[in-house]
Amino acid sequence: MLQVSPTQIKPFQKTVWEYYRKHKRSFPWRETTDPYKIMVSEIMLQQTQAERVVPKFNAFIKRFPTVKSLAQAPLSEVLTLWQGLGYNRRALFLKRAAEEVVSKHSGKIPATLEALDALPGIGPYTAGAILAFAFNKPTVFIETNIRTVFIHHFFKKARGKIADEKLLPLITTSLDRKRPRDYYSALMDYGSHLKMTLPNPSRKSTTHTKQSTFKGSHRELRGQILKHILVYKKVTINSLRRQLSHQKTSDIVETINELDFENFIKKHKRYISIVS
8 A cells, every 4th residue: 555644645735725726616516515406416427527517407406406396306307307418327316316315314415424325326436425515524535536636646657557445545644624525626626637638647547447439329229218208208119119210129129128127217008108
């Protein structure tokens, strides 16, 4: 394990804070400490760039201003607002998480790592981020921009891939425990800057994978089927075959069964609809 002394940590923290003071980014989820809004933003930010999330976040919060309003909303409306963000499972998980918050936590976003991690679609990273940004708790978590910062500063000359297990002790040691909310924002802004100005340091991470092409992918087919059902409400397999004539019928049927298994859609005798 890499040993880092306080004399190395202090200059590192100074660099991070100085960059943040000069180049702090403004996002709507940084203007609130409402745990529900933070939860929405963190799930939207999974696998999606912050700039793309901003308009979707604003529209989503305007329509579903509280966790209760989201829990009570039809899934079709949630998925319609989510269009354009991709990875529709996140929308489904977010709605299911809201339902559990209402049913199991009296409508209040839990403030413990264990309870958050147990919610649909919320893993250790998202749970830690919610605790830091909503409750200002000094939890330790990692994501791509944070990874970039620590690999750049402490593993410049390293050969081979760097595992998160090597980074987490450094994040723990350097964490500003009085201001974790601002400190993590500073790390993310600095990491974003490094990725734009250097060959992406996070490529050295064992977690780094090249995103597969969306065009012609299974993800694209899932999205096309859901979009068609959202527009027409009730559709048949034959209408989907006509709409998606460039796709194999077997792929369409397989994807419908997959969406049905995941509780996105419901198959009736003569048609398919979004789960109510």
